Amino acid sequence: MDSKNGSPWWFMLPIFLLCSSLYTHLCLGTDKLDANRSISGNQTLTSLSGNFTLGFFSPGNSTYSYIGIWYNKISVQTVVWVANRDNPITDKQSTELKVSGGNLVIVNNSEVPVWSTNLTTTSSGSSSMVAVLDDDGNFALKVAPNSSVTLWQSFDYPTHTWLPGAKLGIDKRKNRSQILTSWKNAEDPSTGLFSLHLQTFSDGKYYVWWNGSNPYWTSGTWDNQTKIFSGVPEMRENTFYELKYVDNENESYFTYSNKISFNTISRFVMDLSGQIKQESWLPSQAWTLFWSKPSQQCDVYRLCGPFSVCSEQSEDSCSCLPGFSISSPMDWNRRDWSGGCKRNSNLNCAANAEKDRFWPMSNMKLRDAPQSLVAGSDQECRTACLSNCSCTAYAFEDNACSIWIGDLFNVEQLKQGTTPGTSFYVRLAASDIKDPSKKSNVTAIVAGSVSAMVGIFAIVSFAVWRWRRGATVTTKEVEGSLIAFAYRDLQVATKNFSEKLGGGGFGSVFKGTLPDSSHIAVKKLESISQGEKQFRMEVSTIGTIQHVNLVRLRGFCSEGDKRLLVYDFMPNGSLDYHLFHRNDSKTLDWKTRYQIALGTARGLAYLHEKCRDCIIHCDIKPENILLDADFCPEVADFGLAKLVGRDFSRVLTTMRGTRGYLAPEWISGVAITVKADVYSYGMMLFEFVSGRRNLELSENGAIEFFPTWAASKIAEGGDLLDLLDPDLEKNADTEELNRICRVACWCVQDEETHRPSMGLVVQVLEGLLDVNLPRIPRALQMLLDNQEHVVFFTESSSSNQNSQTNSNTSTSSLQNPNSSSSMKSES
Structure with a gap:
């Protein structure tokens, strides 16, 4: 018998047989479990719109399996909830998740429960129960398929991730809290040491706890008007989710939702690093961090375990003290440092044994309070520690003796150039500290003779080599990796x-070559009046700032009144050369321009928001954006504002930035903030688009100010390809072009409070955030409304392009004579 559409009945038989099996993965591609259906092995549930998937998973290289929920539409498996986090299974093929006896249960092949929702609901009617995976990531057990009665839901029992729509707070009726708790390590989702709680009777204040006993960070109180926590000022820049606080007699909780205008995946995570993090998924297929608290990794309580040191300067946050080794290398490789370090040799407190010794540690911060002892000298303090078998370290500073008893925790290595820390001495077994006095006389004589011969040979070789070359570069490593160069050697x-x-304005830059044939760029500084000690201190601070989009400082020279900085040489020179000097260079394509704009924004965001001390560049322009061999941008001269300081009144001519990029507040004389850099960056973005200076003479002799034309074009919704550099022949991604033009207009708003932060700019350019249609800045609007009255003052046409190259004598200012406010730059 044929079907209605004419196909033979046996044509449908394979499909019928396939779907007749309850255990077939394809047929289980649904969002529900009921009494007649279970999942095991590689079978999964998927929410109706495909946002989330539920099934068995094994994190990393783990041999254990868990039931979890993860994002279905992103390329990296990111788990947001785990059912049996503390009860893993070893064989997912013989283990089932099902609805049974009025509960959701995970059972092994012997029908022994591994995990259960533990409801006390009577089993009557349990045959109609259904578990549904919703599109918001909630897994809910309901009385019946179409019932609104929820018996249990995963949102009430979060693990380490807080999803939009879920509550995170306190149920006062049931005396139960929703708590975020970190994984133990990257391959073990079991309950970790760090958790986030809403504090009872705290006016909406969260705390992060270590092991449920020591709170080490608080969000601060909630401001219902500004919608931010006092301890999370980064929330001021939030534009894509809304947070809501509810406090009544039954419950206190926060919940949040994504704004409709943004199709962005956002989540809050109690990370295994001990930090609460807000992350969003980028179109570039990666999670990006919006903020984390505590912002400093080493502020996490007992992150590194006993006898280990935390450092913000290394990729691996934790390392062992001298004389100690990692307790569990496997856990450390999985980013679980809580086990800390163990002694290489045990201490010996026996009366007649060789006494233990001490190893000095400098520039450290010890967060745990010591015991104070009365001691008149360092030696007395040392003896007091040795006399106590439980004493593991001591310090003697400012005539005060401190000792630490038992395991040492919360030790931090401070960055070079920061406020000096504590010097203390860690106690080690005598065998772990080599005593040079124990060497035999024969060994000492042989070693001395060999050393003398090697020294003589080295001196002779050095003299011959210097004579042949005529000169060499004498260097001395200081403050980490920075090199102190001799002036004479930099001359050579x-x-x-x-x-x-x-x-x-800060000085001139010259190309140099070191004896190893590596190229350098040497900047001779002018108007730098600090003494040598202060200059070295400032330079060492700048030298610790490392970012892929900031030019690396290799070293410096400070001799007498001579001040020089030595940088890596950038083979593709500065951006202005490639944007404005078309006869000598190849036109930058749109993709390269966009990546340069994004990289520059990342570098500035790092200076403004990630450094220990906020650094305002004060002179953002194409001349200060250097390009490496791959056209990756690196912001140059970012440390010069710090070197000279921020009191610019005495050096107006060199420290007011560059005309054409100056924010209005420079002229009004108010205090400068990071938003001055944002304005300069916005002006530079217009030049990325047009491929020319913002202010220049047209072919017919008229003066054109490109930002005014661009702003009007953007406001009118015109074709932005008309703004594009003609040499690009309209070859540009229109979405990126629209994004970069809107960002530029927002950056040059008259009021600095209306300008975005550089962190927000980065997120927009990365495609993480949409950007609204900007208003036309008031100064640009005046030019549009009064074009017949606008007078442009420029320097001579012949010097225009040349002066722009060196940029502190750049082109022009513009002024509306009919208005009391102006944007005229000062020389």
Whole structure:
């Protein structure tokens, strides 16, 4: 017998047989479990719109399996909830998740429960129960398929992730809290040491706890008007989710939802690092961090375990003290440092045994309070520690003796150039500290003779080599990796400063070559009046700042009144050369321009938001954006504002930035903030689009100010490809072009409070956030409304382009004579 559409009945037989099996993965591609259906092995549930998947998973290289929920539409498996986090299974093929006896249960092949919802509901009617995976990531057990009665839901029992729509707070009726708790390590989702709680009777204040006993960070109180926590000022920049606080007699909780205008995946995570993090999924297929608290990794209580040191300067946050080794290398590889370190040799407190010794540790921060002892000298303090078998370290500073008893926790290695820390002595077994006095006389004599011969040979070789080369570069490593160069050697390296690369208000830059044939850029600083000690301190601070989009400082020279900085040489020079000097360079394509704009924004965001001390650049312009061999941008001169300080009144001509990029507040004389850099960056973005200076003479002699034209075009919704550099022949991603034009207009708003932060700019350019249509800045609007009255003052046409190259003598200012406010730059 044929079907209605003419197909033979046997044509449908394979499909019928396939779907007749309750255990077939394809047929289980549904969002529900009922009494007649279970999942095991590789079978999964998927929410109706495909947002989330539920099934068995094994994190990393783990041999254990768990029932979990993860995002279905992103390329990296990211688990948001785990059912049996503390009860893993070893064989997922013989283990089932099902609805049974009025509960959701995980049972092994012997029908022994591994995990259960533990409801006390009577089993009557349990045959109609259904568990549904919703599109918000909630897994809910309901009385019946179409019932609104929820018996149990995963949102009430979060693990380490807080999803939009879920509550995170306190149920006062049931005396139960929703708590976020970290994983133990990257391959073990079991209950970790760090948790986030809403504090009872706290006016909406969260705490992060270590092991449920020591709170080490608080969100601060909730402001219902500004919708931010006092301890999380980064929330001011939030534009894509809304947080809501509810407090009544039955419950206190927060919940949040994504704003409708943003199709962005967002989540809050209690990370195994001990930090609460807000992350969003980027179109570039990666999670990006919006903020984390505590912002400093080493502020996490007992992150590194006993006898280990936390450092913000290394990729691995924790390392062992001298004389100690990692207790569990496997856990450390999985980012679980809580086991800390163990002694290489046991201490010996026996009366006649060789006494233990001490190893000095400098520039450290010990967060755990010591015991105070009365001691008149360092030796007395040392003896007091040795006399106590439980004493593991001591310090003697400012005539005060402190000792630490038992395991040492919360030790931090401070960054170079920061406020000096504590020097203390860690106690080690005598065998772990080599005593040079124990060497035999024969060994000492042989070693001394060999050393003398090697020294003589080295001196002779050095003399011959220097004679042949005529000179060398004498260096001395200081403050980490920075090199102190001799002035004479930099003269030789730069051929007496003969090959000039560029210059500006801070000084001129010259190309140099070191004896190992590596190229450097040497900047001779002007108007730097600090003494040598202060200059070295400031330079060492700048030298610790490392970012892929910031030019690396290799070293410096400070001799007498001579101040020089030595950088890596950038083979593709500065951005202005590629944007404005078309006869000498190839046109930058749109993709390269966009990546340069994004990289520059990332570098500035790092200076403004990630450094220990906020650094305002004060002179953002194409001349200060250097390009490496792959056209990756690196912001240059970012440390010069710090070197000279922020009192610019005495050096107006060199420290007011560059005309054409100056924010209005420079002119009004108010205090400068990071938003001055944002304004300069916005002006530079217009030049990325047009491929020309913002202010220049047209072919017919008229003066054109590109930002005014661009702002009007953007406001009118015109074709933005008309703004594009003609040499690109309209070859640009229109979405990126629209994004970059809107960002530029927001960055040059008259009021600094209306400008975005550089962190927000990065997120927009990465495609993480949409950007609304900007208003036309008031100064640009005046130019549009009064075009017949606008007078442009420029320097001579012949010097226009040349002066722009060195940029502190750049082109022009513009002023509306009919208005009391102006944007005229000062020289």
